[in-house]
Structure formats: C-alpha cells, structure tokens
Amino acid sequence: MNQSMQGKIVVITGGTGGIGKQTAIGLARLGATVVITGRDRGRGEAAADEIRQASGQVQVDLRLADLEQQAEVRRLAAEIMTSYPRIDMLINNVGYLGAERRVTVDGIETTFAVNALTPLLLTELLREPLGASQGRVINVTGGMPRGPLDLGNLQSEQRFVGMESYSHAKLALMALSYEQAQRLNGTGITLNVAYPGGAATAMTAGISPAMVPGWMHPFWPLFGLIMSNASPERAARSSIYLASSPEVAGVTGTYFNTNSRRSAWPKPVLDRELRLKLWKRSWELLGGSAEIVDDRHRSLLADTV
Ligand SMILES: NC(=O)c1ccc[n+]([C@@H]2O[C@H](COP(=O)([O-])OP(=O)(O)OC[C@H]3O[C@@H](n4cnc5c(N)ncnc54)[C@H](OP(=O)(O)O)[C@@H]3O)[C@@H](O)[C@H]2O)c1
Known part of the structure; x- marks a missing residue:
C-alpha cells in the first residue's frame, strides 16, 4: 500500500526518461513534489511537462x-540544498551500461563511477536535508549482481564486458549501500536497495550482443524480445513502494526485489572485510575532487581496513 506523499520532497536522479520518469509520475500522482535530474534541458523540460500532465502535480523541478x-x-547537491532545506526521499536511479571501457574526467572507469560512486557521494552530500526529515534513500541496482566482488577489477582494469562490468558495479553499489545504511543508523535516514526488473528504456535499447558475455549469446533473441516488451511503469513499482509505503518506514539496510519483497543480499555484500576495503577504496577515489575532504571525509575513511 502506498500512502499520500502530499508535501513530501522527492529527488530522483535520471527522472527525465526510462524507469526514473515513471517513478516520478507515480510519486507525483501520490502528491509529492518531484525534483528530477537529467543532462539535457530540452529532454528534461519535455519530461517535466509529461510528468505534470500524467500526474496532475505541477510541482516538478x-x-x-x-x-x-x-x-x-x-554542484547538484549544493543546488538542491539551497532550494530544499529538507528532502524526504532520494532515489539514486541513474545507471550506466556501456559498450567500451571509458574513463570519466575524474579518471575513473565510467561504469563504476556512475553506478557505484555517484549514489554513495550524492547520499553523503545530502545527509543534512535528508536527516531533517528522517529521509529515505533508495538505491537502484540492476544486472546480475551476484559475485564475486573483485577489488582487483573494480574499474574493469583486467577485463571489460559491458554487462559484466555493469553487474559488478551494481554489486559494488549494493555492498556500499549496505555499509552506508549501517553508518546512517541513528541519523533517522534509512537506505535500502531496489531491483526494478527489466524495462524497455534507452539503456536496454543500447545493449548489443558484444556487451553481454558469450554464454548469453544463444539466448540473445529471447533476451531482446523480453526486454523490448518490458514496461518501465512496472519496473518503477519497487522504487515507488520503497519511497511511499508506510510498511517500510524505519526499515533500512534491506534489499528488495522487483516484487518489492525482502531478498537475501548477495554473499559478497555480507563479507565485512571485503566491504570495508571497497568502502575505503571508493572514498579514496572520491577524494580527488573533494571539498568534503575534511574531518567528515576523514571519518568516512576511518574504521576501514
Ligand atoms: N532498464 C532495465 O531493464 C533495468 C533493469 C534493471 C535495473 N535497471 C536500473 O534502473 C535504473 C534506470 O534505468 P533505465 O533503464 O531507466 O535507464 P535509462 O533509460 O538509461 O535512464 C535514463 C535516465 O538517466 C539519465 N542519465 C543517464 N546517464 C546520466 C548521467 N551520466 N548523468 C545524469 N543523468 C543521466 C537520463 O537523463 P538524460 O535526459 O540526460 O538522458 C534519463 O533521465 C538504472 O540504475 C539501471 O541500472 C534498469
């Protein structure tokens, strides 16, 4: 059961298309003010209009x-904090699945940067406004995030196959989410992970056979057929549920599957030593451009192996 979201502020990264846009429509219909993010003004404004029309909610930012x-x-976090002293939900929805290994301007492999580091950093930067309203953070996972978690190939240094690297980065996201949820205990902020399930979106339209491991090639036509028919509205349900249902108030550090049921974490997530190594490495990679490399950043690195 989802409850009214009247007066709630929800930030959804990547709300201009795909599953994120459907999440925005679903939460706006419940009355939430939605803050969506994207990279392109034209696409973003068209999406904001569509969300207003589909939901009847005019407050789409x-x-x-x-x-x-x-x-x-x-910059995004600073901008959001200037406009919203409190945030009720942060949905880290943006993901990335690429065909080739590519590094960002920060010198970090893009799949790991977008899927694992960005949600970690944005959540940390928005702690104050989230804490002001006992906020809920929802991190969106994907792929086949089972394991093992290989710290030696975190940035696909040894091997890059789009779907494998994506699944590995999502597994890293899950381990970081588990750790971050523990560290948020006592702040009132909850953090959970949602698996949306397949949906026909820009991301899936861009997948080619070269981006999946060899064992998947015989199933490729079937995979394509299933994906092209899977609805983003359906895939948005797990994020909408976690953001709005009273059933999950106070629930944290939990993994929810595509049917919004509690699920077992993949084994590597529960390996504390591995998780702490990943946590430390991730904050080191986030440290290069950090203005939060101060006592707070040092404390994020503390208590790690
Ligand atoms: N689709 C699936 O089958 C599936 C299955 C499991 C999990 N997931 C996960 O669900 C989430 C949403 O997936 P989706 O399929 O809806 O993806 P999508 O169609 O690629 O999502 C597009 C949204 O993400 C934004 N975006 C993409 N890259 C960005 C970047 N570098 N910076 C800022 N915004 C960016 C886009 O904004 P612009 O307007 O800038 O393009 C747009 O709003 C992802 O985390 C994905 O991994 C998807």
Missing part, C-alpha cells in the same frame, strides 16, 4: 547535471 562527473554531483 528539473535540475541539470552530468552525474558521471564528481564536480557535477557536488
């Missing part, structure tokens, strides 16, 4: 930022 760049994540 578009913010532009390229979330593969750390400086842009920081």
Whole structure:
C-alpha cells in the first residue's frame, strides 16, 4: 500500500526518461513534489511537462547535471540544498551500461563511477536535508549482481564486458549501500536497495550482443524480445513502494526485489572485510575532487581496513 506523499520532497536522479520518469509520475500522482535530474534541458523540460500532465502535480523541478562527473554531483547537491532545506526521499536511479571501457574526467572507469560512486557521494552530500526529515534513500541496482566482488577489477582494469562490468558495479553499489545504511543508523535516514526488473528504456535499447558475455549469446533473441516488451511503469513499482509505503518506514539496510519483497543480499555484500576495503577504496577515489575532504571525509575513511 502506498500512502499520500502530499508535501513530501522527492529527488530522483535520471527522472527525465526510462524507469526514473515513471517513478516520478507515480510519486507525483501520490502528491509529492518531484525534483528530477537529467543532462539535457530540452529532454528534461519535455519530461517535466509529461510528468505534470500524467500526474496532475505541477510541482516538478528539473535540475541539470552530468552525474558521471564528481564536480557535477557536488554542484547538484549544493543546488538542491539551497532550494530544499529538507528532502524526504532520494532515489539514486541513474545507471550506466556501456559498450567500451571509458574513463570519466575524474579518471575513473565510467561504469563504476556512475553506478557505484555517484549514489554513495550524492547520499553523503545530502545527509543534512535528508536527516531533517528522517529521509529515505533508495538505491537502484540492476544486472546480475551476484559475485564475486573483485577489488582487483573494480574499474574493469583486467577485463571489460559491458554487462559484466555493469553487474559488478551494481554489486559494488549494493555492498556500499549496505555499509552506508549501517553508518546512517541513528541519523533517522534509512537506505535500502531496489531491483526494478527489466524495462524497455534507452539503456536496454543500447545493449548489443558484444556487451553481454558469450554464454548469453544463444539466448540473445529471447533476451531482446523480453526486454523490448518490458514496461518501465512496472519496473518503477519497487522504487515507488520503497519511497511511499508506510510498511517500510524505519526499515533500512534491506534489499528488495522487483516484487518489492525482502531478498537475501548477495554473499559478497555480507563479507565485512571485503566491504570495508571497497568502502575505503571508493572514498579514496572520491577524494580527488573533494571539498568534503575534511574531518567528515576523514571519518568516512576511518574504521576501514
Ligand atoms: N532498464 C532495465 O531493464 C533495468 C533493469 C534493471 C535495473 N535497471 C536500473 O534502473 C535504473 C534506470 O534505468 P533505465 O533503464 O531507466 O535507464 P535509462 O533509460 O538509461 O535512464 C535514463 C535516465 O538517466 C539519465 N542519465 C543517464 N546517464 C546520466 C548521467 N551520466 N548523468 C545524469 N543523468 C543521466 C537520463 O537523463 P538524460 O535526459 O540526460 O538522458 C534519463 O533521465 C538504472 O540504475 C539501471 O541500472 C534498469
């Protein structure tokens, strides 16, 4: 059951298309003010209009930022905080699945940067407004995030296959989410992970056989057929549920599957030593451009192995 979201402020990264846009429509229909992000003004304004029309909610706020760049994540967070002293929900929805290994302006492999580091950083930067309203953070996972989690190939240094690297980065996101949820205990902020399930979106339209491991090639036509028919509205349900349902008030550090049911974490997520190594490495990679490399950043690195 979802409850009214009247008066709630929801930030959704990547709300201008795909699953994020459907999440925005669903939450706006419940009465929430939605802040969506994207990279392109034209596409973003068209999406904001569509969300207003589909939901009847006029409070749709578009913010532009390229979330593969750390400086842009920081600028977006600062901008949001100036406008909203409190945020009720942050849905880290933006993901990235590429055909080739590529590094960002920060020198970090893009799949790992966007899927794992960006949600970690944005959540940390928005702690104050989230804490002001006992906010909920929802991180969106995807792919086949089972394991192992290989710290030696975190940025696909050894091997890059689009779908494998994407699944690995989502597994890293899940381990970081688990750790971040523990560290947010006592702040009133909850953090959970949602698996949306397949949907026909710009991301899936861009997948080619070269981006999936060899064992998937025989199933490729079937995969394509299933994906092209899967609805983003359906895939948005898990994020909408976690953002709005009273059933999950106070629930944190939990993984929810595509049917919004509690699910077991992949094994590597529960390996504390591995998780802490990943946590430390991630904050080191986020440290290069950090204005939060101060006591707070040092404390994020503390208590790690
Ligand atoms: N689709 C699936 O089958 C599936 C399955 C499992 C999990 N997921 C996960 O669900 C989430 C949403 O996926 P989706 O398929 O809806 O993706 P999508 O169609 O590629 O999402 C597009 C949205 O993300 C934004 N975006 C993309 N890259 C960005 C960047 N670097 N900076 C800022 N915004 C960016 C786009 O904004 P612009 O307007 O700038 O393009 C747009 O709003 C992802 O985390 C994905 O991994 C998807």
